[in-house]
Amino acid sequence: MNRVFSLLAMAPFVLSAVAHAQEAATEAATSPWSTSEHSKLRLIAGPTTPTGKQRVGVEIVMSPGFKTYWRSPGEFGVPPSFDWSGSINIGGLDVRWPVPERFQDSAGYSVGYVGEVVIPISVQPVDPSRPVMVVLKLDYAVCEKICIPAKGEASLWLEPGVTTVTSPRLESFEARVPVPVKPGTHKEKTSIIEAKLDDTVVDPGLRLVLQPPPDGKVQDIFAEGPGMWSFGKSRLAPQPDGTVVAQIRINERPKSAAGPVPLIFTIRGMPKPVETRLELDIPASRP
Template sequence: MLSRLRHFTLCSLALVPLAGSALAGDMSAWSAPEGTAARLVAGGSQDGALMGGVEIRLPPGLKTYWRYPGDSGVPPHFDWSGSRNVEAVEVLWPAPSRFDDGGSFSIGYKHDVVLPLRITPKDRTQPVELKLNLDFAVCGKICQPANAALDLALQPGDTGAPSAALAQALASVPRSAVLGAQGLGAKGEPGIATAELHHASGGTSIRIVTHVDHAATADLFVEGPDEDWALPLPARETGVDGRTVFVLPVDGVPKGADVTTARLRFTLVDGERAIEVDTPLSAR
């Protein structure tokens, strides 16, 4: 089965360099004085890891992309190789939105956004120097790639509190849940009841039954195990008994991969709440 091609129109073939100088403290300098810009921010510590974020500033009307950009666009790329005393950096993605690009759909953020970071030092008693080479895209009617070179020094055992923007971003990161789990939360908490493979004369599809509080606006995104997968965005169907159903055709599966056994990641966004479920499908 052939994967669908993603379309990405660039108004320039060259990356726009945005250089941010290093600062020891709560944040780095902005990578540009105005317009599109990025910076690193510190956010204290949690469970032995240092917390931080990549803050991206977008001019009105423009957007940037989620880790899985949908039919069009490219996701941000993070290069931490120049960092010192860093074992790992995990990007924690706030819940995204779907955008109609006229014949295709993309996934991302149409406002300033902070991407939270969980930084694991090699030596927790020593300072950390984050060095990030960030490639990302900023899009309106046309898209332009950008590059930001950022660095920030973090002190061991930082007890500072995250900024309001970072705290808000952390609160919007989808929490992990279990397929079909009972007691997923208080009233208004989203949940995924089933995710099943359906075979019909019109073809094979994945049918996901959810329970949400905002049926008209809730959205669902499905990712494969790696970047070779290019699953389409699900379509919403009218739900019954307080449930909303999402359906997507089985397309964009890499040659040789088996959708019936692969672990897929489902991100369900319901108003201000969101969950992630990592699970294989149930055959039917």
């Protein structure tokens, strides 16, 4: 009798332990924090995709008032530099940047993230049936009034085929990754319906006509080019027909750049950010 009573008394504790174990099994794996001055970073994992890719996020949290940079940092700043060379069973990596914001530095504007960011990474294993070890060394910069270099190291062991974990933190930033959109009109996404070099203004630059969807909004647009291309802050002018004209100054260009030039335009706005890749026929620069 006493033994039956003891087992019944223990039942709530056993059920609680099982529940906690099940909850832990569904939580995303994380690495320990790697702390630098005014910032820290770690790796967080999400569920494996149906195609067998591992989902990972590089989470950076900064002190209040500090920011870090996007892949194209603007007029000033240093983009993060990723070193994955210590990783095991990795055949390919795709860094997927959340849409950034523009902020003012002491000498101009820069582009990046304020306070915190999770940069999603898609990892393709060499052998999807075997575990993956993700090892990262990251050089980056954090800035308040001045910029200081930061370093971080993190590693994460990922079992194959884990689809039951959840990572709301990673997923919230994955939702901020711009959606690829081809040039031309799209009903539900902001689109670039015209793009050209405008040399009729005092500062030659790019002139784009953007078409947001109904109830949509264009907040900013960031331009990137190969090599030494550098662009200024965009000037947005809403038009009576609902389009938005964006003028983007060319700050710097390679001297030999001419002919079709591949450019990337990232549009920050509503209902979702988009990214459009296109080629513009750029004439040779005047001597």
